[in-house]
Each structure stands twice: as structure tokens, then as C-alpha cells.
Amino acid sequence: MQDLYNVERTCKEKELSIEEIYHLRQELAVPILEKLGQWIKKESLTALPKSPIGKAINYTLNLWDELCQYTEDGSYIIDNNNVENKVRPVAIGRKNYLFAGSEEGAKRAAMFIPYLQCAKWQTLNLMHGIQIS
Structure with missing residues (x-):
């Protein structure tokens, strides 16, 4: 996987x-992914399906086409880390709503904090000229 990220790093640099x-x-x-795919298929023959590695292999095989899709367009990114990092504060906030002081306060926080976060993202997108419909 590090080899794939090295390719991306080269593109950026x-x-x-x-x-x-x-x-x-x-x-x-693509050659790295082909080699990885061959290894995963070979390992799938010997890995126990319910073992952690067996589950990981089966998960990867089921999503293999989606994993490789980023190589088909230079504008695609290799992972969704950027999106996950943006969503994390909202998800953490949901957990924190449990400690809002009261049930009513938690309900209000659960409604407004994600709304405000989305407004923040929309403002940033507009500032960078990105249109979201």
C-alpha cells in the first residue's frame, strides 16, 4: 500500500x-495493484474465512473494483481520508451530546451543531469556487 501512496506523493511533488x-x-x-490482487487471491485460498485476515481478504476482494477505480481518472484521489477527517468532528459531537446537561439541550445540540458544520463546509466550498448542488 505504501508503494501506491508513493506514486501519489510523486504526483503531488x-x-x-x-x-x-x-x-x-x-x-x-496498476502493476502494483495487479500484484497485490494476485497475492490477495492466492491468500484467500488458505485463509480461514472467519479469521481476521480472512475477513479482511474477503472485504478487499468484494470491493476490489472500487479500490482500483482511482487509477482510471487522474482527478480521483486514492482514499477518502479528507472526507473522513471533515466528518469526524460531527461524529464526535454526536457522542458528546450525551453530556449536554439535559435531554432537551442534547436534542438542540444534535440539531444545530451538524447544521452549523455543514454551513461552514459550504462557506469554505464557495470561497474556493466549488459548487455543491
Whole structure:
């Protein structure tokens, strides 16, 4: 996996265009994914399906096409870490609503905090010229 992220790091460091990213991924990332896919398929034959590694292998095989999809377009990103980092404060907030002082306070916080976070994201998107419909 680190090799795949090294390809992405190279794209970023060299400030490659979308077209150049696509070609570099085809040249470097696709062979890495093919090798990884072969290894996973081989291991799936011997891994116990209910073991942790068996579950991980089956999960990966079930999502293999989606995993490889980012290599088909230079504008795609390799993971969704950016989105998960943006959603995390809302998810943590939901847990914290349990300690809002009262049930009514928790209900209000549960309604307003995600609303305000979405408004913040929308403002940032507008500032960067990103339209969300």
C-alpha cells in the first residue's frame, strides 16, 4: 500500500496535471495493484474465512473494483481520508451530546451543531469556487 501512496506523493511533488497523473498511475500503480490482487487471491485460498485476515481478504476482494477505480481518472484521489477527517468532528459531537446537561439541550445540540458544520463546509466550498448542488 505504501508503494501506491508513493506514486501519489510523486504526483503531488511534481505538481502533475490530471492527464499526467492518469498516465503515471497506469504505469506505476496498476502493476502494483495487479500484484497485490494476485497475492490477495492466492491468500484467500488458505485463509480461514472467519479469521481476521480472512475477513479482511474477503472485504478487499468484494470491493476490489472500487479500490482500483482511482487509477482510471487522474482527478480521483486514492482514499477518502479528507472526507473522513471533515466528518469526524460531527461524529464526535454526536457522542458528546450525551453530556449536554439535559435531554432537551442534547436534542438542540444534535440539531444545530451538524447544521452549523455543514454551513461552514459550504462557506469554505464557495470561497474556493466549488459548487455543491
